[in-house]
Amino acid sequence: MADLKRQLGLLDSTMINVGTMIASAIFLVPSAIAQQLHASSLTILVWVVGGVVSLLGALSVSELGAAMPKSGGQYAYLTEAYSPVWGYLFGWTSGVVINPASIAAIAVAFATYLAFFVPLGMWGIKLIAVASIVALTVLNCVGVKPGTLTQNVLTLLKIGLVALLIVVGFALPGGRRENFQPVWPAVGVGSLIGPFGVAMVAALWAYDGWIEVCYVGGEVKDPGRNLPRAIILSTVIVIALFCLVTASYTYVLSPARMAQSSLVASDAAQVTLGRAGAAVVAATILVSTLGANNGIVLTAARVPYAMARGGVLPAWLGGVHPRFLTPTPSLVVQAAISIALTVWGTYDQLFTYVIFAQFLFYAMACGAVVRLRAKAPDLPRPYRTWGYPVTPLVFIAFATWLVGNTIAEQPGDSAVGVALILAGLPLYWWRRSAASALPAVQGD
Template identity: 70%
Template sequence: MWAYDGWIEITYVGSEVKDPERNVPRSIVLSTLIGMALYCLVTASFAYVLSPARMAASSLVASDAAQVTLGRAGAALVAVAILTATLGSNNGIVLTAARIPYAMARDGVLPRWLAAVHPRFLTPVPSLVVQGIIAIALTWISTEPSWKDTYSRLFTYVVLSEFVFYAMSCGAVLRLRHKAADLVRPYKTWGYPVTPIVFILFSLWLVINTAWEQPRDAVAGAALILAGLPIYFLRRGAVAR
């Protein structure tokens, strides 16, 4: 699920996008379709070169496939390309994820100092710094003897927490359609209400399956989510006053 999860990132910077009513939906749809097509083609090519059984046994599928077709030099080039793509992915995550605490602080849900921006570059510096500290802390407490196990734990945290909030967001769409039917809605949900209900059910299934398969990591991920509740209630009380 991590491979297809980037579709939502554009919404975090929606206020900085030109003509968002047009460009945000197009970005979500086109990036998802292009990503799906690329992943399917690449996976099919790996299966053709290596066979599914060899793919399942390999921890470096792309590098092994390149070595079969291009030799050791090709495997090294593919490894460098993957590292470069990883840096690009991280760059996008750093850019977009920091906008979440920034927007929450601007709305008064988090401390106001998180809404501060750089006077010249207009970047949310405090939010970026806090995001970096949290990322370092999570990596440190999640470190396992094997790098694969460390990545697996971090991915479990991300997928579990994100899909909990995805389900809640879709539930909010259903609730607001009923509670505030007269609101102006520039974005239309295709197949409403079937599509959000299906997505909610899928998200819940994914969370339950993850908790069943990896209970220790699921409990840790749930604890991370619940750790934010005291801050939320404290800030909500302060805003109400």
């Protein structure tokens, strides 16, 4: 059976992460943050703190990526550090729910913003969303290079467009320094803890994606050097862009107007560019969502591929196209699930059910850094986490708080999410029992 080859360089790896982190959230989420924090310093500070927390996770997971540059990323890390069942539960949750639901949601967002230029009804939006999933899947089936080239072009273009929004906001008439008032709210610090926590959740979800390149760790050239560099560099780039573009929105609109806006980026652009501003933002979001989905389609399929190679999913899912050297079966199955969720419109609800699991598994990945230092001290570590052990422990604390807060605020949805995660266990036990019985059957 053919294997995946190491074809991805530092630029490819960095653009995968940047491209998946910048989707549509930064154009919309600042409004939700301004509704919680009614002062310019806090609306920007929450992006700084959220970025630092994400960077702590990135610094920690970089050690695992460099030490175990395997396809599947977290699946491999959790399997090695804890037990195969934890790796499986991550893979099941991400492969069946989180990644397909993300692909479906981003595809619908892409089609929705396309409707700004071309009138589309409900089914027209779904048809375009499905077509985009099919196109990106085919692109990534015919070779890693076409997929990564597309990712590089779209990501560099979106970086340029976000930078344009920043420059336009500060340079063209329309913005005022007075819009940064109030710099600090006229309330006690104690009363800000709750709202700041709610805003932090929104910021952390916007930063999500810093781990994406780990899923293609088995295809990165010189992974001991390039994986940590790509993870850290991409996170720093996105932190800078998110903080600067939020400052630009604030300079143009003020925190009060941001809180009242459902389309912050569009409203800010219309102030400086007039009616053309909305079209510029819609085009930016089109590029951004398409690039984000291409990155997820490319990387996420490596999780079921790695699970199949590990024997916990049917072997055919671990197949590699003999000519294109891509995990075609996993890509096709991933697309089928994503399309089904898109057509049925159930992706939002499914994602709500398991949203807490994303950071639970992130916390476990950072915990794996600590655990493997004790369990496998001789494991080659080309990169060691800066600030260890404080760096992973601080991230674990934030992730634990986020998971606990989500469960407390949404106990019903969280309970359904736990049930969805555990629903994969019967398949795991069946595969394990079948594998353990095989030698005995062959020996009879």
